[in-house]
Amino acid sequence: MDRHQGGETIGITIKTLPEEELFTSGHTACGGCGAPIVVRAAMKILGPNTVTYFPACCLLVFGGTYPHNAFKVPYLHVLFENSAICAAGIKQALNKQGKEDVNVVAFAGDGGTGDIGFQALSGAAERNEDILYICYDNEAYMNTGIQRSGSTPFGAWTTTTPAGTKIGGKELFKKDIPKIMMAHNVPYVATASVGHPADMLRKIEKAKNMKGFRYLQIFAPCPTGWRMDTAKTVEVAKKAVNSGMWTLFEMVDGVITLSVKPKMEPVDDYLKMQGRFRHLTDEQIKIIQGWAYKKNEMDLKFVEAFSEDKKE
Amino acid sequence: MVKRVVTGNYAAAFAAMLARVDVIAAYPITPQTFIVEHLSEFVNDGLLDSAFMRCESEHSAMSACVAASATGVRTYTATASQGLALMHEVLFIAGSAHLPVVMPVVNRTVAGPIGIWAEHNDTMPQRDTGWMQVYVEDNQEVMDMTIQAFKIAEDKRVLLPIMVCLDAFILSHTVEPVDFPDQDKVDKFLPPYRPDHAVLDPKDPMIIGSFSPPEYIQEVRYQTDETMRNALEVVEEVNAEWAKEFGRDYGGLIEEYKTEGADAILITLGTVTSTARDIVDEYRAAGKKVGLVKLRFFRPYPTEAIRKVASKCKAIGVYDRAVSFSAGGPSWIEARNALYGYTIPVINVLAGLGGRDVTEPDIRLMFDKVLEAAEKGEAENEIVWIGTRGVKP
Numbered sequence A: 001m002d003r004h005q006g007g008e009t010i011g012i013t014i015k016t017l018p019e020e021e022l023f024t025s026g027h028t029a030c031g032g033c034g035a036p037i038v039v040r041a042a043m044k045i046l047g048p049n050t051v052t053y054f055p056a057c058c059l060l061v062f063g064g065t066y067p068h069n070a071f072k073v074p075y076l077h078v079l080f081e082n083s084a085i086c087a088a089g090i091k092q093a094l095n096k097q098g099k100e101d102v103n104v105v106a107f108a109g110d111g112g113t114g115d116i117g118f119q120a121l122s123g124a125a126e127r128n129e130d131i132l133y134i135c136y137d138n139e140a141y142m143n144t145g146i147q148r149s150g151s152t153p154f155g156a157w158t159t160t161t162p163a164g165t166k167i168g169g170k171e172l173f174k175k176d177i178p179k180i181m182m183a184h185n186v187p188y189v190a191t192a193s194v195g196h197p198a199d200m201l202r203k204i205e206k207a208k209n210m211k212g213f214r215y216l217q218i219f220a221p222c223p224t225g226w227r228m229d230t231a232k233t234v235e236v237a238k239k240a241v242n243s244g245m246w247t248l249f250e251m252v253d254g255v256i257t258l259s260v261k262p263k264m265e266p267v268d269d270y271l272k273m274q275g276r277f278r279h280l281t282d283e284q285i286k287i288i289q290g291w292a293y294k295k296n297e298m299d300l301k302f303v304e305a306f307s308e309d310k311k312e
Numbered sequence B: 001m002v003k004r005v006v007t008g009n010y011a012a013a014f015a016a017m018l019a020r021v022d023v024i025a026a027y028p029i030t031p032q033t034f035i036v037e038h039l040s041e042f043v044n045d046g047l048l049d050s051a052f053m054r055c056e057s058e059h060s061a062m063s064a065c066v067a068a069s070a071t072g073v074r075t076y077t078a079t080a081s082q083g084l085a086l087m088h089e090v091l092f093i094a095g096s097a098h099l100p101v102v103m104p105v106v107n108r109t110v111a112g113p114i115g116i117w118a119e120h121n122d123t124m125p126q127r128d129t130g131w132m133q134v135y136v137e138d139n140q141e142v143m144d145m146t147i148q149a150f151k152i153a154e155d156k157r158v159l160l161p162i163m164v165c166l167d168a169f170i171l172s173h174t175v176e177p178v179d180f181p182d183q184d185k186v187d188k189f190l191p192p193y194r195p196d197h198a199v200l201d202p203k204d205p206m207i208i209g210s211f212s213p214p215e216y217i218q219e220v221r222y223q224t225d226e227t228m229r230n231a232l233e234v235v236e237e238v239n240a241e242w243a244k245e246f247g248r249d250y251g252g253l254i255e256e257y258k259t260e261g262a263d264a265i266l267i268t269l270g271t272v273t274s275t276a277r278d279i280v281d282e283y284r285a286a287g288k289k290v291g292l293v294k295l296r297f298f299r300p301y302p303t304e305a306i307r308k309v310a311s312k313c314k315a316i317g318v319y320d321r322a323v324s325f326s327a328g329g330p331s332w333i334e335a336r337n338a339l340y341g342y343t344i345p346v347i348n349v350l351a352g353l354g355g356r357d358v359t360e361p362d363i364r365l366m367f368d369k370v371l372e373a374a375e376k377g378e379a380e381n382e383i384v385w386i387g388t389r390g391v392k393p
């Protein structure tokens, strides 16, 4: 059974993006940060009739320290690990007051989403709460000073996976949160990237116009934590997709489509742009390359298995 | 008014319906489960028109209540023991953001070892979260205080969340005759909640929970403290109004029983109070000058009321169903703080932890200890464990 209605887009593009800024300049994110790109675009699309929620994460801090604030819409912060349920609580309470038309969105980091916040996220998804959940994935706990998360890729340096003389970076692989979300059979799950803005805008707009639980995970480089040039955010994000380190797809009511076919360029270029991978041995780079190939192969099979023609 | 024979859990659930709560979010735990089940029945039978969020944990249930309350609606949840411990982190937000969530807590021992019977070591450790706490004695009081709780919590001078604490099984699962207040009278007593301090609405954007530097947080603490103090007065007012409208007077912050002319007064909280009342009657009949104070509100703490009691007796005993290790029972610690500078002995009697029955002989022993202290002007032991294997009381 289809669990959603809507999903129509008028086709917002970079050119037709509303001019009104609801997430304004003056926020204090580091130069080149990917997260505010996500938030700014999403707020333009969602519009003023929106209530937002943020957990503890970089966004909470750069979005405004009391009495300053970069948002022109209401927001609530409660804690780190309860974004999905707080958004759901807001939505249910607004509905109760007859304010059904208000968009409720939670923006959260990868740690607040896939690690400590996963219980509340999974619960809200299972109950098909009518919210939009946007995870900006910068692959570590940045707000607390670059510690590894479940989303941190293999080999990456973080302050809790240091490039030591015995062990060089993270020994485990990136957790595939979007696929876990797909397994919840929610109306909409998609991945996006700040390196592919047109695709990102389309997905945000589509998600906005649907009902039920909608999950978007957007790849958003963190130059500070990734030890990279602040001018290369978009380039790095593009390379992640082109090398198969990050895959763009979407699932609408159980049908999965690939948004961009990975070119499967060698991962070397992507890794070389970031200091967090500087210490990697050839052996480790080979492991990452192998992971990317394998992931790509699995993703293609997955997309094939859940394609439109397979839906009876 | 209709009289029905119901459990404490039923009274707690029915009171939520009478209060016309907008959003309920809850998670089951023994011995609170029946509250969630009854509410589910009310919703599914079309009797209760609330958004009902069947969450995946208490952490989420409390988060949902906090978030919903932040939009300006009336919210309710209920829990016990481990569930309350899991909520701990979220409780502070309700207190500091002035969100008047109402929550019956069925007092149950917190592991370990795991058990399901009455102890106050779930609610007592939450005393500094900015929540009010009222401890009740019977199922009528569960009903009445759950309704009053909304009125106290939503008062503009207070705006703080509140726990209605009822002892596991002794109330939660035991049936007693309860007067069910009429809906129209409750509606008159408790008008709809219409806040202006916390309303998430795009038409008038407001930010709640902003990251805040030291320049601002201390004032937030002061305000929570101040409004908690304001609640002392509001509790009394609401009690008086309830007494007038519904004919039941609980005494407000504390209830005194035969304290006039008493040399030895025992301060109890929760269900032990009923047994203690009987023992007071028995001792008085035998010419022993004892009296009883039922401590109803633990937060706000009724310092002045306790001082007044102390100024008319020779010794005080404070009963606790929880212990702060190496320091004594929490209610006793509070009473001693209130009575700093008073010269009468104030002793602590601990019994019933983990849900052990507190029997009539136990309570006689408590009064005997306080009488002895009153006579001697001092106590041999300040902290007395009663009914503990291998420990001399």
Ligand SMILES: Cc1ncc(C[n+]2csc(CCOP(=O)(O)OP(=O)(O)O)c2C)c(N)n1
Pocket: A056, A057, A058, A059, A080, A081, A108, A109, A110, A111, A112, A113, A138, A140, A141, A142, A143, A144, A149
């Ligand atoms: C219960 C709890 N544990 C730990 C923290 C500390 N903490 C705050 S933000 C954060 C990391 C956030 O990482 P992520 O969600 O990925 O967002 P980012 O900062 O990377 O944007 C941590 C560990 C907290 N606030 N609450």
Ligand code: SF4
Pocket: A028, A029, A030, A031, A032, A033, A034, A035, A058, A062, A138, A142, A143, A221, A222, A223, A224, A225
């Ligand atoms: S630390 Fe990273 S994620 Fe956080 S504001 Fe700076 S660039 Fe953005």
Ligand SMILES: [Mg+2]
Pocket: A109, A110, A111, A136, A137, A138, A139, A140, A141, A142, A149
């Ligand atoms: Mg992160």
